[in-house]
Amino acid sequence: MSQRIKPATEAPGHDGLQDWPLRPWLYALIGGGAGLAVHLLFNGGAGSRAGSAIAAFAFFAALGLGFTLRPDRPRDSIIFSLGLGTVMAGIAFLAIDAGDRLAGEEFGFAAGVFFSLLAIPLFQSDFHRRRWATPYRETHFHVWTDAVSAGGALAFMLLSFALIWLLDALFILVGIELIGQLFRTDWFAGLFLGATFGAGLGVLRNQLAIIGTLQRVVMLVLSLLAVPFAAAILVFVVMLVFSGGDALWNATDSATPVLLACAIGCFVLVNVVVRDDDDSRSGNVVMQAAALVLAAAIFPLTVFAAVSMGIRIGQHGLSPERLWALVAIAIATAYGLAYWVAMARGRLAGWAHHLRRANLHLAAGSCLVALVLAFPWLDFGRISAKNQLARLDRGEVSVADFDFEALRWDFGEAGRRALARIAAGEGEAAQLAAEVQARAERYPVTDRRRSFDPGALALSFEDARLRGWVRSHVAANPWQCSPACVAIDLGQEGDRRRVALVSARSRELVAFRDDGLADLPAPVPAPPTPDTAIAPGDVEVRSFEGRQIFVNGRPVGEPFE
Structure with missing residues (x-):
C-alpha cells in the first residue's frame, strides 16, 4: 500500500502550529482553577x-x-468559551431543577456534551465566519x-497521579505523610488533577x-482495519437480507445498539x-473498494x-430511552443517506x-439538533406516557402485562399523572395502579421480565391485588415459573400473605x-414427573396431618405446615 504522509508544515492549524511558551503555564492555571471549582x-x-x-x-x-x-x-476564544460554559451551565441547572419531574434528563445533558x-x-x-465555505x-x-x-x-494526568502516589508511599517510609494529607483535604485533589491535565494539554x-x-x-494504521471490517459487514448484510431479517425479530433486545455501533465503526x-483531501487518500484499489463498501x-x-x-x-x-434511541438512529440514518447521495453524485x-462536504454539513446540523434536544423543551416522558395509555385503552397490551412500574418511576411527572388517572378508575388496572402509586420504593424488576411469557402463569384465586403481586414477582423471577406454573393462595400467616408457585418439577x-x-x-425440589404441562385443575391441597401440595395426585416438595 503506497501512500504519502504530508509533512507537518502542510497541515492546517493557524497559529496553533506556533510555539507559545506561556501556554503550558496558563493552561495549568486555568485547569487547576477549574478542577478546584468542580x-x-x-x-x-x-x-x-x-x-x-x-x-x-x-x-x-x-x-x-x-x-x-x-x-x-484571544477575545474570540474567550467569548466562545464563556458562551459554551454558560450553555452547559444552563443545561446542568435545568437538569437538576427538573429532578424527577422530567424523564431522561441525563440524556439531555449527554446531548449537551x-x-x-x-x-x-x-x-x-x-465556521462561524466562513460557514459553508469552511475548508x-x-x-x-x-x-x-x-x-x-x-x-x-489525560494520560499525562494519570501518570502524574501515579507518580505522586508512588512518592507518597516512598515518603511514608521515612515518616513523611504530607502528600497523603494534602490529598485528603477538600481542595488539593481537584487542583492537582486539573493543573496536570492543563499543563499536559498546553504542551501538546x-x-x-x-x-x-x-x-x-x-x-494510516487504522485504515488497515477497513478491509476486514468491510468484508465482515458485507457478509452480514447479505446474510441478513437473504434470511428475511429473522435476526431482527429474534434479537430485538440487542440488535439496535449493535447495529448502531457497527454503523459508527x-x-x-x-x-x-x-x-481530508484526495492527495492524502490511499491509492490502493482494495482500500478504496473497502471504503466504498463501508460508506454504502x-x-x-x-x-x-x-x-x-x-x-x-x-x-x-x-x-x-427508546425516543432518545430514535434520535440517534435518525442522525445515523441521515449520515448513511448523505453518503449514498455523495456516491451517486461523485461516482467512482x-x-x-x-x-x-456532507460530513461538514451533517456536523453543523447535528450540533444544532443536539443543542435543541439538550434543553428540556420536549418532554419525552409525556410523549411516552400518552403512548402507553393509548396502548392500554386500545387493548394492545393486557392489564397483566402493562408496566405500571415504568409510569411510576421512569416517565417523570407525566407518568405519575397518568398512573393517577388509571388509579382513579375501576377494575384490576385501577387496583394495580393504586398499589404501585402507594409504594415508597420500586419493585426490583429486571430485564428478565422481558422474556417472561405471561401465558405460563395460571392464577387459581381472584384477589386482584394479590394477582398483581404474583404477576410482578414472577415477571422479575421467571425461573420460578419454568416452563409453566400455577399460583395458589395459601392465606395469611402473621404479617405475610403466602402463595405457592407450583410447576411440574418444583414448588416455591x-x-x-x-x-x-x-x-x-x-x-424446594420435587420428585420428577413424566408430564411438563400443568393446569389449575391438576393442582390440589390435601389435608393429612399438615398441608402439602399435590400435582396429579403426587406430593410436590415437603409439607409446608
Missing part, C-alpha cells in the same frame, strides 16, 4: 442547582479555552488533533505540527481511508436498526469529495409483605 462544588453542593451549574460552567469554559485559545485572537464536542472544532476552523481539511485536522491532544493530556497544543503528522500515521473507518453499508445498517427499534416499540410501546472518481413458597415485595426462600 471538586469543591461537587463535594460541598452536590445536587444543588447553583452548584451543578457553576461546576459545569467552570469545566466547559476551561475546556473551551484549552482547545481554542489563540494568542493572536455532544454539542460541545462538535462546536469546538467548528469554532476552531472559523473541510481544517475541520478534519482539528477533530483529530483535539482527540489526540485530549488523550495525551504547542506541538500541533508534530501531532498533525502523528495523526496521519495513526490514521463504518463511519470512522471510511473517513480514516478518505482523509451505513445506510442499510441504520435502516436495520430502525426496523429493530420499530419491532421493540411495537411490542412494548414508547419510553424515554469524485464521491470522496462529496462525502467530505413466596411470602408477600404489605407493600407487595416478597421474601424469597430457597427452591
Whole structure:
C-alpha cells in the first residue's frame, strides 16, 4: 500500500502550529482553577442547582479555552468559551431543577456534551465566519488533533497521579505523610488533577505540527482495519437480507445498539481511508473498494436498526430511552443517506469529495439538533406516557402485562399523572395502579421480565391485588415459573400473605409483605414427573396431618405446615 504522509508544515492549524511558551503555564492555571471549582462544588453542593451549574460552567469554559485559545485572537476564544460554559451551565441547572419531574434528563445533558464536542472544532476552523465555505481539511485536522491532544493530556494526568502516589508511599517510609494529607483535604485533589491535565494539554497544543503528522500515521494504521471490517459487514448484510431479517425479530433486545455501533465503526473507518483531501487518500484499489463498501453499508445498517427499534416499540410501546434511541438512529440514518447521495453524485472518481462536504454539513446540523434536544423543551416522558395509555385503552397490551412500574418511576411527572388517572378508575388496572402509586420504593424488576411469557402463569384465586403481586414477582423471577406454573393462595400467616408457585418439577413458597415485595426462600425440589404441562385443575391441597401440595395426585416438595 503506497501512500504519502504530508509533512507537518502542510497541515492546517493557524497559529496553533506556533510555539507559545506561556501556554503550558496558563493552561495549568486555568485547569487547576477549574478542577478546584468542580471538586469543591461537587463535594460541598452536590445536587444543588447553583452548584451543578457553576461546576459545569467552570469545566466547559476551561475546556473551551484549552482547545481554542489563540494568542493572536484571544477575545474570540474567550467569548466562545464563556458562551459554551454558560450553555452547559444552563443545561446542568435545568437538569437538576427538573429532578424527577422530567424523564431522561441525563440524556439531555449527554446531548449537551455532544454539542460541545462538535462546536469546538467548528469554532476552531472559523465556521462561524466562513460557514459553508469552511475548508473541510481544517475541520478534519482539528477533530483529530483535539482527540489526540485530549488523550495525551489525560494520560499525562494519570501518570502524574501515579507518580505522586508512588512518592507518597516512598515518603511514608521515612515518616513523611504530607502528600497523603494534602490529598485528603477538600481542595488539593481537584487542583492537582486539573493543573496536570492543563499543563499536559498546553504542551501538546504547542506541538500541533508534530501531532498533525502523528495523526496521519495513526490514521494510516487504522485504515488497515477497513478491509476486514468491510468484508465482515458485507457478509452480514447479505446474510441478513437473504434470511428475511429473522435476526431482527429474534434479537430485538440487542440488535439496535449493535447495529448502531457497527454503523459508527463504518463511519470512522471510511473517513480514516478518505482523509481530508484526495492527495492524502490511499491509492490502493482494495482500500478504496473497502471504503466504498463501508460508506454504502451505513445506510442499510441504520435502516436495520430502525426496523429493530420499530419491532421493540411495537411490542412494548414508547419510553424515554427508546425516543432518545430514535434520535440517534435518525442522525445515523441521515449520515448513511448523505453518503449514498455523495456516491451517486461523485461516482467512482469524485464521491470522496462529496462525502467530505456532507460530513461538514451533517456536523453543523447535528450540533444544532443536539443543542435543541439538550434543553428540556420536549418532554419525552409525556410523549411516552400518552403512548402507553393509548396502548392500554386500545387493548394492545393486557392489564397483566402493562408496566405500571415504568409510569411510576421512569416517565417523570407525566407518568405519575397518568398512573393517577388509571388509579382513579375501576377494575384490576385501577387496583394495580393504586398499589404501585402507594409504594415508597420500586419493585426490583429486571430485564428478565422481558422474556417472561405471561401465558405460563395460571392464577387459581381472584384477589386482584394479590394477582398483581404474583404477576410482578414472577415477571422479575421467571425461573420460578419454568416452563409453566400455577399460583395458589395459601392465606395469611402473621404479617405475610403466602402463595405457592407450583410447576411440574418444583414448588416455591413466596411470602408477600404489605407493600407487595416478597421474601424469597430457597427452591424446594420435587420428585420428577413424566408430564411438563400443568393446569389449575391438576393442582390440589390435601389435608393429612399438615398441608402439602399435590400435582396429579403426587406430593410436590415437603409439607409446608
